[in-house]
Amino acid sequence: EKSGYEHFMLKEIHEQPKVIKDTINSVLTDENISFESVGLSDEDMKNIQQVYIVACGSAYHVGMVAQYVIEELTSLSVRVELASEFRYRQMKLAKNSLAIIISQSGETADSLAALRLCKDKGVRTLGIVNVVGSSIAREADNVFYTLAGPEISVATTKAYSCQLVAAYLLAMQFAKARGEISDERFAQLVEEINTIPEKIEKILEDKERLQWFASKVVNIKDAFFIGRGIDYAVGMEGSLKLKEISYIHSEAYAAGELKHGPISLIEDGTVVFSVVTQSALYEKTISNMVEVKSRGAKLFGLTTYGNYAMEDVADFTVYTPRIDNLFAASLSVVPLQLLSYYVSVGKGYDVDKPRNLAKSVTVE
Numbered sequence: 001e002k003s004g005y006e007h008f009m010l011k012e013i014h015e016q017p018k019v020i021k022d023t024i025n026s027v028l029t030d031e032n033i034s035f036e037s038v039g040l041s042d043e044d045m046k047n048i049q050q051v052y053i054v055a056c057g058s059a060y061h062v063g064m065v066a067q068y069v070i071e072e073l074t075s076l077s078v079r080v081e082l083a084s085e086f087r088y089r090q091m092k093l094a095k096n097s098l099a100i101i102i103s104q105s106g107e108t109a110d111s112l113a114a115l116r117l118c119k120d121k122g123v124r125t126l127g128i129v130n131v132v133g134s135s136i137a138r139e140a141d142n143v144f145y146t147l148a149g150p151e152i153s154v155a156t157t158k159a160y161s162c163q164l165v166a167a168y169l170l171a172m173q174f175a176k177a178r179g180e181i182s183d184e185r186f187a188q189l190v191e192e193i194n195t196i197p198e199k200i201e202k203i204l205e206d207k208e209r210l211q212w213f214a215s216k217v218v219n220i221k222d223a224f225f226i227g228r229g230i231d232y233a234v235g236m237e238g239s240l241k242l243k244e245i246s247y248i249h250s251e252a253y254a255a256g257e258l259k260h261g262p263i264s265l266i267e268d269g270t271v272v273f274s275v276v277t278q279s280a281l282y283e284k285t286i287s288n289m290v291e292v293k294s295r296g297a298k299l300f301g302l303t304t305y306g307n308y309a310m311e312d313v314a315d316f317t318v319y320t321p322r323i324d325n326l327f328a329a330s331l332s333v334v335p336l337q338l339l340s341y342y343v344s345v346g347k348g349y350d351v352d353k354p355r356n357l358a359k360s361v362t363v364e
């Protein structure tokens, strides 16, 4: 069932264009997004004032991206919380709020507990879930199903990508229902979101380059990922992917935090992966790259076509197609998925079944 691919992870990486398209098409027709199937009306969206996003692991990283996108497009206040922390805090949940629980399996114990806590406190819950009929899907007030299909590899790729587009679509419709976006901007975002699948295809065509680069870093002991805004969230995901399947110690930092401590870890030859797609923050992150380079770091730069100045500072540069800044995570995550895949293969590890990890974490 690996359809000719050596591992499920690689197969699932390649399925992304199709499953993203399916997920988009489940709520978007022509120029209109409808959450009727989800059970969220425009009126509901107008009345919500506060959004909590609660999840674990990669799904939490989707929440981080979602926060930036919702904040950019709407007047909503958004908090992103790790389910394992959220469930034991004494948070005062605002009235008129919506709790979004993101989970591929729909069975993650902490996420389920967080959902129940929200319901007990009278907060409306929306699950972004992949597995039909799972506990979170059954118990949430509303469900937006991602259409990633069965994900076998323990390290998530296609479910993460579907969760991202689900979050974009929600943000877009929130903005529209609340009258906070112009028709032109909305139409532009509809056009852009539809380009994600073909742009991922483009990135996948270039995978040999990443394979080559991966062969150069298989033996590193530590890795760092830096970025700002959405790029920071992608760095978190890239770092998790790398550590979970290649067992390389890896940390992700908000680039601006470097000089508050982490920069002391940089020495000659330390590999730093820099995600730099957000135009407003481009110069800021580049200057952080220069800082670590002057301390001996080897730099992997991930940016969009056109930002060729990256080559002046990075030792190895990967370009992704241009896309609206809000959707950049959908493209920049793909080279990082491929990179961790090839590093794991290069080390001879069991890519689809990394040690100590389970696909569905049903105990806390």
Ligand code: F6R
Pocket: 056, 057, 058, 059, 060, 102, 103, 104, 105, 106, 107, 108, 111, 154, 155, 156, 157, 240, 241, 244, 359, 360, 361
């Ligand atoms: C990482 C990964 C995990 C999951 C996390 C949440 O590749 O797969 O971090 O994202 O365990 O799982 P779900 O989405 O099933 O709640």
